[in-house]
Amino acid sequence: MPTKPTVKPKRPWFSSGPTAKRPGWSLAGLPEGLLGRGIRAPEVVARFARGLELTREVLRPPEDHVLAYVPGSDTGAVEAAMWGMLGSRPVQLLAFENFGKTWAVDAKDHLKLEPEVLSAPWGRWPDTGAVDPKKDLVFPWNGTTSGVKAPNADFIAEDREGLVICDATSAAFAMHLPWDRLDVTTFSFQKALGGEAGIGVAVLSPRAVARLDEVEASRPVPKLLRLTEGGRFNRALATGTMINTFSVLTIEDWIDALEWAKGVGGLDELVRRTDANFAVLAEWVERSDWIDFLAEDPATRSTTSVCLKIVDPRVTALDDAGRQAFVWRMKGLLEEEGAAFDVESHRNAPAGLRIWCGCTVEAEDVAAATPWLDWAFGVAASTES
Structure with missing residues (x-):
């Protein structure tokens, strides 16, 4: 069984809409x-x-x-x-x-x-x-x-x-x-x-x-x-x-x-933060053998709603329903641990993961989430072996 990570994202919100609130947000502040x-x-x-x-x-x-x-x-x-x-x-x-x-x-x-x-x-x-x-x-x-x-x-x-x-x-x-x-x-x-x-x-x-x-x-x-x-x-x-x-x-x-x-620097800083978040996730994808970008051409890869496909043979061999069930097992594991929420692909898209990397997300949280993605995949895949 894969070893469970010990460090979790401080803000594990990776939904592609509604997306994470800005850092430091509070309802009481409105x-x-x-x-x-x-x-x-x-x-x-x-x-x-x-x-x-x-x-x-x-x-x-x-x-x-x-x-x-x-x-x-x-x-x-x-x-x-x-x-x-x-x-x-x-x-x-x-x-x-x-x-x-x-x-x-x-x-x-x-x-x-x-x-x-x-x-x-x-x-x-x-x-x-x-x-x-x-x-x-x-x-x-x-x-x-x-x-x-x-x-x-x-x-x-x-x-x-x-x-x-x-x-x-x-x-x-x-x-x-x-x-x-x-x-x-x-x-x-x-x-x-x-x-x-x-x-x-x-x-x-x-x-x-x-x-x-x-x-x-x-x-x-x-x-x-x-x-x-x-x-x-x-x-x-x-x-x-x-x-x-x-x-x-x-x-x-x-x-x-x-x-x-x-306050953080306007549009240029928002784009920089987004690009930095994407770079962290892209580096993880490049060194992981079970996951890849859904977008085939690097020039067309979104830096916000990053969609990923599972390429491990144990998953690609499944039918559409099986792949969807696999993703939902990963989702359940991640959310039970409070490590990452709402990272499944859109309901009409091919079964996979979708990680929001927009400017309200912190790069350190993206980095902290990736070992948990590896762990959830390992646990879910062990039932397919």
């Missing part, structure tokens, strides 16, 4: 003065506006881009862009993981479009040679469920005619994004900065705002996804006004996360 106030009260709107202001300061999009809150986390933000902007041009989608596939299904079955889907198997980035600058494009920058990210933005033309809608929920605040190639960039509070769930953000370029102003949606848009008022972009959304009632506690938690991000 302001309570506006709880119970009306969502349209000037003081409350001012706090939501402050959240957008801090988001801009940390994320650093161009000054001519506008930010707006959307209900439903990143999913709501992507859907708002798709429902409100697609239909006037042909549409392409990149589908190489669960959410990209979801956007493709929504475009075809719910928006009644005829999208061209550029797909790739789990672990691979699609062939983007067929991306057409005359068409609208929807894609995830970082595949949270596959551990595959865009290697660069070279496939997006600077002089494009179509809009680019980018689901960046597990890339924002952890990777530098090419704002000149993205027209709608979406993310949620609960990914890269460990915020609470339920609210998404859409960053809109002038081209995206112009689409909302000039092209009427070709379908009725539900109120929760409606970015327009009177046939134009609702400019009030860029000032902290909300589409519906949002949680005041959630926005206070978001402001807390952003203030921490500014």
